[in-house]
Amino acid sequence: MHGFVGQIDRLTKDNDAFRRVLFGSAQMDLMLFALRRKDSLGVGEGSARDQFLRIVTGKGRMTIGATSFRVRAKDAILIPAGMGFTLHNIGRKRLRFHALQAHGGAAHAAPDGGRAAAARASSDRARQDMVSEGAPADLSTP
Numbered sequence: 001m002h003g004f005v006g007q008i009d010r011l012t013k014d015n016d017a018f019r020r021v022l023f024g025s026a027q028m029d030l031m032l033f034a035l036r037r038k039d040s041l042g043v044g045e046g047s048a049r050d051q052f053l054r055i056v057t058g059k060g061r062m063t064i065g066a067t068s069f070r071v072r073a074k075d076a077i078l079i080p081a082g083m084g085f086t087l088h089n090i091g092r093k094r095l096r097f098h099a100l101q102a103h104g105g106a107a108h109a110a111p112d113g114g115r116a117a118a119a120r121a122s123s124d125r126a127r128q129d130m131v132s133e134g135a136p137a138d139l140s141t142p
Contacts, residue, residue: 004030012056012098022098029101035060035089042086050102053077053087058095061088 004023011022015032018039023030035041035058042063059072064085071077071087079085081102089095 008098009056012096015096016094027103029099031099031101033095033097033099035087035095037089037092037094039095040086040088042084044084044086046082046084047079047101048081048103050081051079052100053079053097054099055095055097058089058093059091060095061090062086 006022012032015034017032017034020032021029022032033041053076055071055073055075055077057073059070062069062071062077062085064077064079065083070090077087087095
């Protein structure tokens with residue numbers, strides 16, 4: 001792929017996949033996420049990469065390090081490399097957001113893969129990007 005041009009809000013609203021990769025390169029990944037009710041996404045000890053999330057629909061509780069706060073549509077979140085984080089869907093509807101992750105590699109995952117494909121791909125890459133199984137992530141093993 002040579003780049004990406006698209007209506008990101010519309011694509012995010014239309015996404016029902018747990019994770020969908022729109023663009024991946026050696027420097028950056030652009031992904032869409034849809035967390036079902038009570039789903040969560042996070043990295044306990046922190047990702048090795050800077051990440052930017054923008055909420056498009058729904059509401060959630062974001063925890064970065066020891067700080068926790070509510071998030072909703074139009075909120076932007078920046079997670080510095082090395083910071084542990086968790087995002088929980090606390091609403092009744094799907095929490096949909098897009099994410100930019102520096103120093104990519106997620107393009108090797110199944111672009112329209114579901115939860116199992118996302119978890120396998122993340123596990124295969126030693127959990128170098130965001131992971132969720134719909135419950136608190138087990139981060140005890142690489």
